[in-house]
Amino acid sequence: MAAAETDRDAPSALCSEFLNFSAKDTAAKWLLASNLPKEVYQHLACYVPKIYCLGPNLNPQNEDLLAQLLLQSPLEWYLCGEEPSVGLTKLEQNNQPSQLCGHVFKVGEPTYSCRECAADPTCVLCMQCFLGSVHKEHRYRMTTSGGGGFCDCGDTEAWKKGPYCQKHEPNINDSSQKDPLANLSDEMIARTYNVFSIILKYAVDMLTWDKEDELPEGLEPPVRGDTYYCMLFNDEVHTYEQVIYTLQKAVNCTQKEAVSFATTVDRDGRKSVRFGDFQFCEQAKSVIVRNTSRQTKPLRVQVMHSSVVAHQCFALKALTWLGQIIRYSDALRRILCQVGLQRGPEGENSSLVDTLMLCDSKMWKGARNVYHQLFMSSLLMDPKYKKLFAIQFAKNYERLQSDYVKDDHDREFSVTDLSVQMFTVPSLARMLITEENLMTTIIRTFMDHLRHRDLQGRFQFERYTAQQAFKFRRVQSLIGDLKYVLISRPTEWADQLREKYLEGFDAFLELLKCMQGMDPVVRQVGQHIEMEPEWEAAFTLQMKLTHIISMMQEWCASDERVLIEAYKKCLSALTHCHSGFTDGEQPITLSMCGHSVDTIRYCVSQEKVSIHLPVSRLLAGLHALLSKIEVAYRFPEQLPLSELSPPMLIEHPLRCLVLCAQVHAGMWRRNGFSLVNQIYYYHNVKCRVEMFDKDLIMLQAGASMMDPNHFLMIMLSRFELYHIFSSADCRKRYSRENANKDVVQQNNTLIEEMLHLVIMIVGERYTAGVGQVEISDEIRREIIHQLCIRPMAHSELVKALPENENKETGMERVIDNVALFKKPGVTGRGLYKLRPECAKMFNLYFHHYSRADQSKAEEAQRKIKRQNGEDSVLPPPVLPRFCPLFASLVNILQCDVLLGILGAVLQWAIEPSGGHWSESMLQRVLHLIGMGLVEEQQHLIGSAEENDTNFNFTFKISRPGEAPANTPSILALLETLQNAPHLEVHKDMIRWILKTVANIKTTRECTASAPPSDSSGHSQEETVRDKDKAERKRKAEMARLRREKIMAQMSEMQRHFINENKELFQQSLEELDPSTSSTLEHSPSSCDSSLVCVGPRRWRAGGSERRQVVTCILCQEEQEIRTDGKAMVLAAFVQRSTVMSKNRKRPPHNPDKYDPLFMHPDLSFGTHTGSCGHIMHSHCWQRYFEAVQAKEQRRQQRLRVHTSYDVENGEFLCPLCECLSNTVIPLLPLTKTSCSSEQPDLSQWLNITSQQSKALLSAHRKTKAAGAEGVDEMDGVNDCPPPDGFKLDYTPKNPYSSTIKEMLTTFGTATYKVGLKVHPNEQDPRVPIMCWGSCAYTIQSIERLLVDEEKPLFGSLPCRQDDCLSSLTRFGSACWTASSHTTVQNHFLRLIAALVPDPRVENTPCILDIDMFHLLVSLVLSHPAVFCMDSSGLSADTAQLHFLHLVTVAHIVQILLTSVPEEVQMEQESGGAEREEEEKVCMLYNTLRMHLGSGLREVSSGWHLWRCVKTGILPYLRAAALFFHYLNGAPAPPELHTLGLGEWEALCGYLCLPSNLLQLYYSNQELMQSLLHGWCSHPSVLQGLQSSVALIRFPRESNHLIELPSDYSALINQASSFTCPKSGGDKSRAPTLCLVCGAMLCSQSYCCQTELEGEDVGACTAHTFACGAGVGIFLRVRESQVLFLAGKTKGCFYAPPYLDDYGETDQGLRRGNPLHLCQERYRKIQKLWRQHSITEEIGHAQEANQTLVGIDWQHL
Ligand SMILES: [Zn+2]
Ligand SMILES: [Zn+2]
Ligand SMILES: [Zn+2]
Ligand SMILES: [Zn+2]
Ligand SMILES: [Zn+2]
Ligand SMILES: [Zn+2]
Ligand SMILES: [Zn+2]
Secondary structure, eight states: OOHHHHHTTHHHHHHHHHHOHHHHHHHHHHHHHSSSSHHHHHHEEEOOOOHSOSSOOHHHHHHHHHHIIIIIHHHHHHHSSOOOOHHHHHHHHOOOOSOOOOOOOEEEEEEETTTTTBTTTTBBHHHHHHHHEEEESEEEEEEEEESSSSSSTOOTTSSSSOOOOTTTOOOOOOOOSSSSGGHHHHOHHHHHHHHHHHHHHHHHHTTTTTOOOOOTOOOSSSSSSSSSEEEEEEOSSSSSHHHHHHHHHHHHHHHHHHEEEHHHHHHHSSSEEEEEEEHHHHHHHHHHHHHHSSSSSSOOEEEEEEEHHHHHHHHHHHHHHHHHHGGGGGGHHHHHHHHHHOOOOTTTTTHHHHHHTTTGGGHHHHHHHHHHHHHHHGGGGGGHHHHHHHHHHHHHHHHHHHHHHSSOGGGGGGGGGGGGHHTSSSSHHHHHHHHHHHHHHHHHHHHHHHOOTTSSSOBOOOOHHHHHHHHHHHHHHHHHHHHHSSSOOOSSSSHHHHHHHHHHHHHHHHHHHHHTTSBBBBBOOOOOSSSOOOOOOHHHHHHHHHHHHHHHHHHHOOOOHHHHHHHHHHHHHHHHTTTTTTTTTEEEEETTTEEEEEEEEEEEETTTTTTTHHHHHHHHHHHHHHHHHHHHHHGGGTTTTTTHHHHHHHHHHHHHHHHHHHHHTTTGGGGHHHHHHHHHHSSSTGGGGHHHHHHHHHHHHHHHHHHHHHHHHHHHHHHHHHHHHHTTGGHHHHHHOOOHHHHHHHHHHHHHHHHHHHHHHHHOSBBOOOOOOOEEHHHHHHHHHHHHHBBBBBBHHHHSSSOOOTSSSSHHHHHHHEEEEEOOOSSSOOEEEOOGGGGGGGOOOOOOOOOHHHHHHHHHHHHHHHHHHHOOOOOOOOOOOOHGGGGGGGGGGGGGHHHHHHHHHHHHSOOOOTTTTOHHHHHHHHHHHHHHHHHHHHHHHHTTTTTOOOHHHHHHHHHHSSTTTTOOOOOHHHHHTTGGGGGGGGGGHHHHHHHHHHHHHHHHHHHHSSOHHHHHHHHHHHHHHHHHHHHHHHHHHHHHHHHHHHHHHHHHHHTHHHHHHHHHHHHHHHHHOTTOOOOOOOOOOOOSOOOOOTTTTOOOOOHHHHEEEEEEETTTOOOOOTSSOOOOEEEEEEEOOOTTOOOOOSSOOTTTTTTOOOTTTOOOOOEEEEEEEEEEEEEHHHHHHHHHHHHHHHHHHOOOOOOOOOOGGGGGEEETOEEEESEEOOOOOOOOOOOOOOOOOOOHHHHHHHHHHHHHHHHHHHHHHHHHHHHHHHSSSSSOOTTTTTTTTTTOOOOOOOOHHHHHHHHHHHHHHHHHTTOOOOOTHHHHHHHHHHHHHHHHHHHHHHHHTOOSSSOSOHHHEEEEEEHHHHHHOOOOSOOOOOHHHHHHHHHHHHHSSOSSSSSSOGGGOHHHHHHHHHHHHHHHHTTTTTTTOOOOHEEEHHHHHHHHHHHHHHHHHHOOOOOOOOOOOOOGHHHHHHHHHHHHHHHHHHHHGGGSOOOOOHHHHHHHHHHHHHHHHHHHHHHHHHOOOOOOOGGGGGGGHHHHHHHHHHHHOOSSSSSHHHHHHHHHHHHHHHHHTTTHHHHHHSSSSSSSSSSOOOOOOOOOOHHHHHHHHHHTTBBBTTTTOBBBEEEOOOOOOOOEEESOOOGEEEEEEEEEEEEEHHHHHHHTTTTTEEETTTEEEEEEEEEEEEEEEEOOOOOOTSSSOOEEEEOOOOEEEEEHHHHHHHHHHTTTTTHHHHHHHHHHHHHHSSOOGGOO
């Protein structure tokens, strides 16, 4: 890189120039200049290339500093006319800022919108403003910003209420009307104007400059070197990986550099990847272009002269500077706006602002961002210029959109994205509609981009390729703009607005006309379609337009004149669409039941039919609106209804519904899935409002204007059922229609669908305008029907309801009327349950039910009725009345054709034969009859005030049929059916109908004449019969309930079968093993009556109590646990743990060299063993594991997918409960011991032990020396004779069977391998140490857990943990047999030396650096290796007790050394009871001070010291009690089975310790004093006490997960200000919080990947290894999701502990309801962590959801 060298001296040259430079003088010179622009340009031409872009590696800080001094400063001097800091401060002081907040959002920052007060959802507040506003008490929505956009606080148009927060509340003397320029002097205005116009023009020129090697006039550099940049530009086509790969090839850089280049290109839009002479750069360019042009268009690369790049850099800087300067004063801002919008020499649309906008798509991302920001802080903040800018924006609209559609950058990087800032302001939108005809412009532009039409001019979408989808998405953004414009409806209409709106409406109709009838389908017969036709594009368009169509209608509804005009326009558009709606089809005449009608011949199953009918549907919507207005009630003749042709109106919607029916009937199977999908969306909640619902309204509208008989005949004909019902003997369908079964089946379904449609046409009245209802009635009814299916969560309900353009369902207003809310527990979510009184509104044929919904709802409702002891009949509900325009629809129920149809179906039901009939058909017929009766009842009630009583359904159904004479009446048929045995299920409905008919008859008679006397008698008789029936029913009901309850219990049992099983197996173990039994009935049988777990006096199990029999879960055989028997094993999971760590900063150990013998008291990492408690034979397990291995190998070859467990690492799932395991623990019996008579006291015993030690030590050295060929170093130890009965050459017999031996090795090696993260090596001397450590660590962690859960020490552990601890401890006591005895003896010698200082043992840590419980456990468990050589009659129990005493004293000393200073005034006078302890502890402390002098501070309070000892040592005593309990099997005293007082005494008693622990010291004072001296004289003690590193103090508090804020948005805010630690101040895309230590990480991103064990891993995975020994718990802040990670391959997502008011989590933050911390759920997560169950939880999650297995967790 030669070029870099030549530039080295440039800065120094600049330095001298810089020293001579004076900004003040330059400004003064400019003040006098005649041609200021030229002067300034000269200045820039001279300096810019000297400051910017001097080499390959830019130095932005240096550049910015120089630019400030040499370029900006003179401008500021000129502008202010004085020292800039003074001048600008003055400006700021004089400024009266506007009330707009205008805070521009960063990516990921929380934004708030009030669902009650915001004009639309795009109106948002920043967190600061929100917290100071009234809206925080309202229903609000919280989202995270995608970047861009600003806070709308202070914008009165954005908020219906509370537009200002406290901070932006306007002053009383409102200054907003005043011209901000009034405060400025004319000279100042002129100077500002000059500077702004020159600089803005300069910036615009440079940013829009497209020459690579030249500069604009006046900017050519004085000297020009051959220095170029190879500039790489961003595109959205190439992937990160492609770019990285190409760069590595092209510019020969490392992967790391390439990643950094790619990241910058993605962020800033461009990045120079090479600097040098032209040739050098050109070469790189050609490689890049060549490498990326294969499949797509190549990456954009330019070779640019360094001076061009320099000026562009400064141009960006200059824009930023302008943005900063105008912040000082609204007046400056206004001047900048003026400069920007001033028309240029080229006339219209030539201002600088126009130029920028029109070049937008040509600029790179970084440049666009900077100038968009400037627009936002200037033009959009100034009320006057916002309007002018909006006009320019509208004028350029078409061009901007076209550019955007061609461009490939995301919309957020396009200037078109600013539309939301203007179009959503109601006053601006209105102005733009009337003055710039914006509505029409948008729609026309949109249409221009959808060019593909068929012959009829309808849209025709080709194959919907990815690229087309991409383009189509861009076009759709125009629909978004249209939505913004329409989002607030006018309250007042001016004539001009009417005119322009209707013009826009016309344009919109043109658009809809292109959609009417698009994507027609033809039924495929014979063969399947070959290719699924394209349908998605059309549906996407429909879906996007749904809200627009609704909004168009709402606008119309707000003005009667507009409504009527629009109606006329829409009608004529429809007429135009179907001008020849007969399409040449032949006219025919239909006749039935004495009626006839003319129509055409048309079969949906044979001709073209389309689902897209937006024009018809818009008309239907307008029709319903028209029906609502007063004119419709009073003078319907004034409405433009005369031109309507009802048959034309219904034709296409009817065809569409028939199509659905035929698809249901299976007639369109060969048309493939595209049609099924279309039908699905047609009914789906996202589309149905402007599709299915409107078709239904159109049918209602058409039918209401027709003779019902005619309507029904046309309908039958379109359903292709006319031939069945029109024939004279239709009641004998079965004898006539003998066609094949499929056709009969098809026709049955069609009849069902047709009847359902009739039910809907007559019964769906909950649309305002159709029925006399309000909008809230409509929503209420929707909710009721959803809740009739089952209780639902808030979000489920929201999903089931249509949302309006503001994403509101209107649910909150009515929900409490119809439902009761039930709060969630620790899992699950809150549920809404239907209020019982609302069930009467239930309509089985609710039009929005799918078939599945319908049957679920039916079942649920019947069940509820039965449970309440009611008749389970579900009659049709009482309906609201129709509006006048629709009133005649009720006549359908009593018209001859319908009655004919009903009669026919009933007749078929009576004589069922050969499937010519279905139950659903009958059910629908009965429902229709029921509807007729309910309608009649309503008419009777209302008849007093209305004179409309000619609805006499009962009369019609009592009448015998006419056509073929003497057919029975419907009523007669029903009476016959009542007794038909095959219709059991419909009996109650038939009974209900007959009863209602009787009631109506009675009412009619009553009202007709005086109340007849016999009616009461009749009814009395009836009530007696009813009562009788009711009683029988009640009894039957009771029996049924009992049955149901039993059934429920059984299924519950089945569900918990596995769990139950687990318990069973555990019980079998527990019953037989006294040591794990928690009951105390059969307590001690030997030695002493008091319960002691350690020492010669300890409790001993009798022979029968020792016997332990278990069952293998694999072969189900029973097996006794014996030393010489078959090995039984427990599935276990060993993992590294930092859960109890008090020092997460400790660097990881080198696994090969680390010596784990002494655990540091900070417990910085340990090895935890857990188990699910399931027992197997070792050979059964081995066979199982081999099978798993083999299966896994086959699977990997075949599928190449991972499993939730890693077989190669020894992992498997427990065969019974599928719990993740990685090894097995062998089960061992209790060791046999006996009480021998005389045992030595502590000092005697210590004497013997030290003799033994010495003998061993010298023996070991001898062998070693012999091995090392006589390097004789035996100083003084050369001959230590062993004490009596101690045989150095004795090798004891290994008591264990071969399988047990094998399992001892297996578990030991596994613990070693996992705990140290090394390769398995059973010979390694550290194997036994790791086993003892795991035993100690696991007991300690369980002791903590019991404290945290506030549970007693004994009796509260689940069986599985009990079993695990017991086998782990017994394994611990046996594992020495699997290792070399010398090794274990050596360990023992080193351990004991820590307590009894021995100069011959090296590297012994001081007592401050030892965790005493670990020491105790290791001593006890390693001692057998020494003890086994002794035959002198010493007891192992004695040794255990002496170890306990020694370690306890050491721990007391440790606690005293690290005790915290007493807090003043905390001392309480204790009674005499503890006096002695207090005095003794003081004495001991003073002894310590004697040894350590100034290392210990003075303490006078014995009370305080004793309290320190007591609380500090408690966890140790508790852990020791657990340890000896499991080791020796002694039952614990009852006091330890409960919480509360007496624990101390009970513990001391159980552990055979004096309750005044200091007696341990004073009863052996002589010996202890020498030990004490030894401990204190270890040099590390004094060092430790004096060092600045915090000492570990006792008791160690339990770790807990970090505190989380109660309000989730606080977290979002915290995360939004978090920047990636690696890529200089960039926002992190996936900020993730470690819940263990509180670190915020930049997850799931290239920038923060690091290498771990040779693999690239994401920040989270890397962090887990440092913070959690491989296990991590995180909160993904943007997603509101908890993430569990274990190792590199395992992970799962977990529900976050944040809930909204409806008791639901919001994973992904999609709903935006405010979220608050649920402590219970957070504690649950914490408990999982403390229990070491995270890995297990992941395993279960992955087993349940296989897709989790495929995720690359390591990259998170
Ligand atoms: Zn704000
Ligand atoms: Zn504010
Ligand atoms: Zn509000
Ligand atoms: Zn077995
Ligand atoms: Zn299990
Ligand atoms: Zn952490
Ligand atoms: Zn990062």
